[in-house]
Amino acid sequence: MRNVIAVVLLLVAANPTMAESILVEAESFESHGGWSLDTQFIREMGSPYMLAHGLGRPVEDAVTHVKFPAPGDYRVSLRTKD
Numbered sequence: 001m002r003n004v005i006a007v008v009l010l011l012v013a014a015n016p017t018m019a020e021s022i023l024v025e026a027e028s029f030e031s032h033g034g035w036s037l038d039t040q041f042i043r044e045m046g047s048p049y050m051l052a053h054g055l056g057r058p059v060e061d062a063v064t065h066v067k068f069p070a071p072g073d074y075r076v077s078l079r080t081k082d
Helices: 002-011
Strands: 012-014 021-023 035-038 049-052 075-077
Antiparallel strands (some): 012 021
16 A cells, blocks of 8 residues: 555646646656556557556655656646556
8 A cells, every 4th residue: 555655646737726737647657666657558548557566565665856847736646557
């Protein structure tokens, strides 16, 4: 669950009080950790998405850094296949 939360928080962030938005796609993460890029649904999704194939065990977190334009409250959204 910790891995899923980390990915959710980092994938897409948008500031609801500003017109600007920040898009972070899975394939651009600095470290995929124990996650792998799944490219089989690029036609449907528009880009690869990340899967954790831990066979029932947690995998290492995927990590990246995001620079926000200003301090504040941000809304985080996630696009997923299912």
